[in-house]
Amino acid sequence: MILDMRLRGYSESTIESYTDCMTRLTKEYMISPLKLRPKQVYDFFIKLKENKASESYLRIFYSAVTLFYKIENKSYMTKSIHLPKRVQRIPAVMNKSEVKLFLSECRSLQERTVFSILYSSGIRGSELINLKIPDIDFERKTIFISKSKTRKQRYTILSDQAANLLKNYIITYQPKDFLFYGFRDKSSHVSMRWLQASFQRIVKRAGITKKVQVHTFRHSFATHLMETGNNLIYIQKLLGHTFLSSTLLYLHADSSTFLKTISPLESISLKHIGSFGNQQQRSFDFAI
Missing domain, CATH: 1.10.150.130 (Tyrosine recombinase, N-terminal domain)
Incomplete structure (x- = not known):
């Protein structure tokens, strides 16, 4: 097998x-x-x-x-085993204030660099830990993903802020092969366990109550790009999705369109409606 x-x-x-x-x-x-x-x-x-x-x-x-x-x-x-239909769940997304709060709670240059790259590029955690120094092109502002979940190579974006952090990180930590190396061996990459544990510690310090994980940064990256009007095909390419249907899932988390629809209650002025008396209040409570 x-x-x-x-x-x-x-x-x-x-x-x-x-x-x-x-x-x-x-x-x-x-x-x-x-x-x-x-x-x-x-x-x-x-x-x-x-x-x-x-x-x-x-x-x-x-x-x-x-x-x-x-x-x-x-x-x-x-043949006798039948699983229930897959439930399409809307991914959890951190808003920009939560992302900023999270990054402010990073206590080392390594942590801030790692999580800034995850959010700013939309790459997976497994892709980040496999990054090597030649994969970063500061001049073209790109990150080359050679090992992905779908085994498809691609480029994604390197933001200016992430690039500045990364330059300082390289000077400070002096990686030799893998960009983010293990604590005991510079020739091996940092583990997913460290990445996940660090993420949860920072979430706790930041007081973020949403149920989030490392992959939430990828969801947030895609959703925030969509909310600012970026082309869906471009987002698909940056994420490395084979099928557009995978990218379309983020439309459900996009608050830039249908979630900004004005409720019909806003067209009714409640301030002109009289206050409840004691009897009216009891009747109203009973009706509810």
């Missing part, structure tokens, strides 16, 4: 994730998954659901198991 995934061009993170899923299924019954019956696979998914497994985890697990049995010409093993 692992060899087949590599031949198909799956990313290493996906290969690891799918392998973990098959390992968990194997440990559940302590026999080879090739010896399982369809009912056992079905029951295992029921158990995952009863244990409150998230929708995204169930889908990853389903994809892993389906691929495994497809490779082994046993596609019938998963």
